[in-house]
Amino acid sequence: MIHVFIVDDHPIVIEGLRAVIDKLDDHEVTGTAGNAVEAVGLLKEVPADVVLLDINLPDVSGIDLCKKIRKEFPEKKILGISTFSERSYISRMIENGALGYLIKSASAVEIAEAIASVMQGRLYMSLNIEHLLRPSSVILPDALPNLTRREKEVLQYIAEGLTNNQIAEKIFVSPSTVDTHRKNMITKLEVSNTAALIRFAVKYGLIE
Amino acid sequence: MIHVFIVDDHPIVIEGLRAVIDKLDDHEVTGTAGNAVEAVGLLKEVPADVVLLDINLPDVSGIDLCKKIRKEFPEKKILGISTFSERSYISRMIENGALGYLIKSASAVEIAEAIASVMQGRLYMSLNIEHLLRPSSVILPDALPNLTRREKEVLQYIAEGLTNNQIAEKIFVSPSTVDTHRKNMITKLEVSNTAALIRFAVKYGLIE
DNA sequence: TTAAATATCCACGAAAAAGGGGATTTTTAT
DNA sequence: ATAAAAATCCCCTTTTTCGTGGATATTTAA
Numbered sequence: 001m002i003h004v005f006i007v008d009d010h011p012i013v014i015e016g017l018r019a020v021i022d023k024l025d026d027h028e029v030t031g032t033a034g035n036a037v038e039a040v041g042l043l044k045e046v047p048a049d050v051v052l053l054d055i056n057l058p059d060v061s062g063i064d065l066c067k068k069i070r071k072e073f074p075e076k077k078i079l080g081i082s083t084f085s086e087r088s089y090i091s092r093m094i095e096n097g098a099l100g101y102l103i104k105s106a107s108a109v110e111i112a113e114a115i116a117s118v119m120q121g122r123l124y125m126s127l128n129i130e131h132l133l134r135p136s137s138v139i140l141p142d143a144l145p146n147l148t149r150r151e152k153e154v155l156q157y158i159a160e161g162l163t164n165n166q167i168a169e170k171i172f173v174s175p176s177t178v179d180t181h182r183k184n185m186i187t188k189l190e191v192s193n194t195a196a197l198i199r200f201a202v203k204y205g206l207i208e
Numbered sequence: 209m210i211h212v213f214i215v216d217d218h219p220i221v222i223e224g225l226r227a228v229i230d231k232l233d234d235h236e237v238t239g240t241a242g243n244a245v246e247a248v249g250l251l252k253e254v255p256a257d258v259v260l261l262d263i264n265l266p267d268v269s270g271i272d273l274c275k276k277i278r279k280e281f282p283e284k285k286i287l288g289i290s291t292f293s294e295r296s297y298i299s300r301m302i303e304n305g306a307l308g309y310l311i312k313s314a315s316a317v318e319i320a321e322a323i324a325s326v327m328q329g330r331l332y333m334s335l336n337i338e339h340l341l342r343p344s345s346v347i348l349p350d351a352l353p354n355l356t357r358r359e360k361e362v363l364q365y366i367a368e369g370l371t372n373n374q375i376a377e378k379i380f381v382s383p384s385t386v387d388t389h390r391k392n393m394i395t396k397l398e399v400s401n402t403a404a405l406i407r408f409a410v411k412y413g414l415i416e
Numbered sequence: 417t418t419a420a421a422t423a424t425c426c427a428c429g430a431a432a433a434a435g436g437g438g439a440t441t442t443t444t445a446t
Numbered sequence: 447a448t449a450a451a452a453a454t455c456c457c458c459t460t461t462t463t464c465g466t467g468g469a470t471a472t473t474t475a476a
Contacts (some may be wrong), residue, residue: 161399186434194402196402387464
């Protein structure tokens with residue numbers, strides 16, 4: 001018997017999930033909660049192998065609740081649920097302890113598969129692959145003005161926290177030169193300062 | 209007929225995967241490559257629905273190649289493969305365009321399931337759940353000194369290139385406060401300045 | 417109900433970066 | 447060969463950050 005616990009602030013979603021899960025053999029919904037506080041409280045009392053956890057909760061973010069559940073109940077398997085099928089959401093869920101990710105538009109079969117997956121020791125991710133395959137959402141690296149070899153070298157040192165003077169010593173040029181490189185990169189990449197420059201650079205893999 | 213292309217610098221791995229895939233009905237390995245350059249060249253010539261892509265390649269990182277393949281061949285479905293089952297690797301693969309993730313210790317059945325999954329429009333993630341469930345083995349977000357909600361908010365603005373003054377206006381506090389948050393983060397994360405702070409933050413997903 | 421963590425604020429001086437000019441030499445590619 | 451790109455260097459002023467060392471209120475957790 002697999003015990004399932006549901007956390008979602010929409011009663012309709014809870015009932016929908018419950019209907020699907022109760023129809024499955026050897027599956028039982030042992031409890032539900034509409035917010036994080038309620039969830040943590042109930043999880044201490046009722047058995048639960050799998051926790052279906054909505055990302056958008058009224059009190060705490062689902063991400064934070066995810067962390068908390070993992071900390072307090074490390075043996076429970078968390079399946080994130082949300083309306084979004086964004087890559088970023090999935091990444092964040094995984095990073096914060098979820099073992100799977102379901103979109104709310106998932107079919108009954110998919111829900112069953114997801115629960116079976118995590119119980120059998122596999123991650124499960126359901127989402128709209130068509131959506132993810134559309135490259136329009138991806139900002140192409142082609143549009144990047146390319147930095148010169150020297151600029152990249154300087155950039156790497158800047159990212160490591162070295163100042164113009166320290167970099168100058170390292171690559172045997174004057175601090176003015178390093179500063180010029182820095183300014184040129186800021187202009188080229190159309191960012192306002194070094195912080196934004198580094199963010200951009202890491203994001204697009206210009207530096208490690 | 210599903211066409212599979214394999215990119216891995218270990219010939220043994222290639223042969224192993226080929227053996228498994230060729231045994232499947234309606235599956236065919238149409239080509240293999242040992243490095244990124246070869247892969248991009250061959251993919252222009254041979255048909256491929258699914259690309260099995262090793263993360264550790266000799267010339268370019270698998271992550272970068274992943275991006276490139278998605279840009280040049282957006283219809284191809286990429287399945288990342290590696291020896292690691294770290295949460296961070298999975299996240300990075302997803303972020304960079306992979307639709308699935310396989311560890312090299314996956315069984316023949318799992319490999320088949322993974323290919324079937326992405327072809328049917330579902331992400332597939334195989335990894336050792338036992339490993340992920342053990343909190344001690346998670347090197348990433350748990351080992352990080354955690355930033356407070358306010359700090360993260362400030363951090364996000366810093367990364368966007370705002371100065372202390374601009375952030376102060378935005379979140380209705382004094383510039384001193386913003387500056388304190390900035391300094392505290394630099395101390396907490398043991399970096400030398402803002403540039404290094406941003407690099408660290410982007411790298412570990414503390415900010416977008 | 418307390419202790420701890422978080423969020424708020426300040427001052428001061430030193431160091432660094434930003435923004436605006438220029439300039440010359442060395443490489444690279446056509 | 448020669449034009450373009452890259453790399454080197456400088457000045458000046460203003461703005462921002464860094465490094466100290468504080469302080470108090472508010473929130474959170476044990």
